[in-house]
Amino acid sequence: MPQLCGGIGDLQEATEEVQQICDEIKPHAELKTGRKFEFFTAKYYKSQVVAGTNYFIKVHVGEEDHVHLRVYKMLPHYGGKLELTSLQESKAHSDPIEYF
Numbered sequence: 001m002p003q004l005c006g007g008i009g010d011l012q013e014a015t016e017e018v019q020q021i022c023d024e025i026k027p028h029a030e031l032k033t034g035r036k037f038e039f040f041t042a043k044y045y046k047s048q049v050v051a052g053t054n055y056f057i058k059v060h061v062g063e064e065d066h067v068h069l070r071v072y073k074m075l076p077h078y079g080g081k082l083e084l085t086s087l088q089e090s091k092a093h094s095d096p097i098e099y100f
Contacts, residue, residue: 008056008099009046011046012045012046013043013044014041014044018055019042022059025069025082029069033067037061038062040060041059041060042058043066043093044057044058045057053072054085055069055071056068056070056097056098056099056100057069057097058093058095064093066092066093067089067091068088068095068100069086069087070100072085088100
């Protein structure tokens with residue numbers, strides 16, 4: 001089913017593109033949490049098309065610990081830059097990804 005502008009898409013397995021977003025955002029997540037992550041592996045994501053794209057990403061950070069990221073990707077003609085807009089810590093693999 002196609003995603004409507006403004007609506008949040010269905011849960012999907014992380015792609016190489018989503019992992020690349022996480023790789024770029026990792027230093028910002030470490031700064032925000034005050035932690036160094038040995039692992040930072042994207043597992044699942046949802047996306048929301050706005051004036052750019054919001055990515056809601058479940059990231060495995062070690063053992064049973066996960067974080068949820070909200071990353072905003074600007075439209076290409078605005079440089080396609082990434083911004084970590086929000087982060088939720090202490091998430092489990094089973095915790096659903098919801099808008100935050």
